Amino acid sequence: MKWLQTRAQRELTERIEASRGRLYRVAFAWCHDAPLADDLAQEALARGLARTEQLRDAERLSSWLFSILHRCWIDHLRLRRQDLDEEAIAELPSDLPGPEGHAEQQETVSRVRAAIAALPLGQRQVVTLVDLEEFSYAEVAAILSIPIGTVMSRLCRAREALRGLLEPAAVQPRLRSVK
Numbered sequence: 802m803k804w805l806q807t808r809a810q811r812e813l814t815e816r817i818e819a820s821r822g823r824l825y826r827v828a829f830a831w832c833h834d835a836p837l838a839d840d841l842a843q844e845a846l847a848r849g850l851a852r853t854e855q856l857r858d859a860e861r862l863s864s865w866l867f868s869i870l871h872r873c874w875i876d877h878l879r880l881r882r883q884d885l886d887e888e889a890i891a892e893l894p895s896d897l898p899g900p901e902g903h904a905e906q907q908e909t910v911s912r913v914r915a916a917i918a919a920l921p922l923g924q925r926q927v928v929t930l931v932d933l934e935e936f937s938y939a940e941v942a943a944i945l946s947i948p949i950g951t952v953m954s955r956l957c958r959a960r961e962a963l964r965g966l967l968e969p970a971a972v973q974p975r976l977r978s979v980k
Contacts, residue, residue: 813859817849820866823934827867830929831874833918841877845870864940867930871944916966924959931956 824845829838848869856865917925930941931952938956942949 810853813853813856813862814850816859816862817846817853817866820863821846823863824866824870827929827934828870828874830917830933831922831926832877837877841870841873844873848873861940863934864936864944867934867936867940867944868946871926871946912967913963916963919966920959920962924955924962927952927955928959928963932960 821842824842825838828841828845829835832838832841845866849866856862917928920928926945927941930936930944931938936944938949938952941952945952
């Protein structure tokens with residue numbers, strides 16, 4: 802029986818460690834700082850691995866880990882004594898410049914990243930969890946400890962803002978050579 806418990810624990814540990822890439826992507830979308838995103842993902846993994854006994858349902862492992870990541874992010878903000886005013890956070894410059902001379906796909910990715918970076922923190926968190934990481938509204942509400950209605954309204958506002966930021970770029974006509 803002890804072998805089964807050890808095997809189950811090993812499998813859970815492997816699943817937690819396999820989540821590192823997703824945790825990093827979301828952390829980077831939230832903070833726009835690669836070393837900090839790496840630290841946040843690592844901290845979330847460490848806390849998750851140290852507290853596996855607190856996981857009640859293995860099916861909810863992802864949302865449990867992203868809840869831990871969210872708490873790590875909030876702890877970081879509190880420790881740095883940053884102002885949590887969403888407008889001030891939204892005005893932070895993005896370190897994601899558009900790659901000149903790269904393929905159109907890379908330019909599109911850069912525009913989307915910059916548009917997401919321009920969103921207020923709450924909207925940025927919701928849109929990355931729902932649209933990029935494909936969590937359900939209920940899971941996002943649990944991860945961020947907010948009501949599901951707040952998830953829906955933030956997501957709606959985020960999508961509207963992204964549409965407004967991205968559509969002008971898509972509508973601009975390409976220059977043609979006229980003889």
